[in-house]
Amino acid sequence: MTALSRPYSDKPDMLDRTYSGTLERQDAMTTITQIFWGSALLVICSVLHVFVLVYLARYIRRFFRHLDRLHEIARWSLLISAVSLTVVFAHTIQVWAWALALYGMGALSNMSDSIYFSIITYTTVGYGDVTLDHNYRVFAAMASVTGLLNFGLSTAFLVGLFTRMLENDGNHV
Numbered sequence: 704m705t706a707l708s709r710p711y712s713d714k715p716d717m718l719d720r721t722y723s724g725t726l727e728r729q730d731a732m733t734t735i736t737q738i739f740w741g742s743a744l745l746v747i748c749s750v751l752h753v754f755v756l757v758y759l760a761r762y763i764r765r766f767f768r769h770l771d772r773l774h775e776i777a778r779w780s781l782l783i784s785a786v787s788l789t790v791v792f793a794h795t796i797q798v799w800a801w802a803l804a805l806y807g808m809g810a811l812s813n814m815s816d817s818i819y820f821s822i823i824t825y826t827t828v829g830y831g832d833v834t835l836d837h838n839y840r841v842f843a844a845m846a847s848v849t850g851l852l853n854f855g856l857s858t859a860f861l862v863g864l865f866t867r868m869l870e871n872d873g874n875h876v
Contacts, residue, residue: 733838734841737838737839737840737841737842737845738841738842738845740804740842741841741842741843741844741845741846741848742845744800744801744804744845744846744849745845745848745849745852747800748797748800748801748849748853749849749852749853749856751793751796751797752793752794752797752853752856752857753856755789755790755792755793756790756793756856756857756860759786759789759790759860760860760864763782763785763786763864767781767782779868782868786861786864790857790860790861793853793857794825794850794853794854794857797825797849797850797853798818798821798822798825799818799821801821801824801825801843801846801849802814802817802818802820802821803817804842805817805820805821805835805839805842805843808839808842810835810836810838810839810842810843811833811835816833819833820833820835820843821846824843824844824846824847824850825846825847825849825850826850826854827847827850827851829847
């Protein structure tokens with residue numbers, strides 16, 4: 704059995720990896736484990752995100768009905784600011800969850816790199832200046848799936864909220 708050798712990266716600090724046509728049992732388990740734990744964290748983050756959005760919708764209904772006496776611009780500004788900050792807070796919690804998981808697993812050596820990598824991956828920017836060993840790549844890719852899913856939920860929530868506000872002329876949410 705011959706292995707095809709090719710460089711993993713052009714960067715001098717990266718090692719060359721050897722790829723073979725056969726899948727070893729240990730690599731398959733590692734990938735399955737990454738998919739399992741990545742999916743688990745994705746579900747936890749998504750449930751948390753939905754919880755925050757549902758709570759926010761309930762809070763908006765209760766609290767902002769009492770602001771009728773404020774000028775319309777002040778009411779809208781307060782509403783948009785509160786909603787935006789809450790949604791950003793929800794995404795920030797998820798980035799921290801991924802950073803803590805990556806750091807805890809030993810995928811990255813310090814928390815600063817873990818936070819940076821999590822932000823870049825969660826937002827799918829992917830600069831590529833911080834990379835992970837192949838044993839953590841599938842797990843980390845799940846962070847970008849989490850970001851895509853939850854940014855989509857946030858967008859749908861905000862569009863629905865602002866559509867409703869405009870239909871009601873901003874008087875009641």
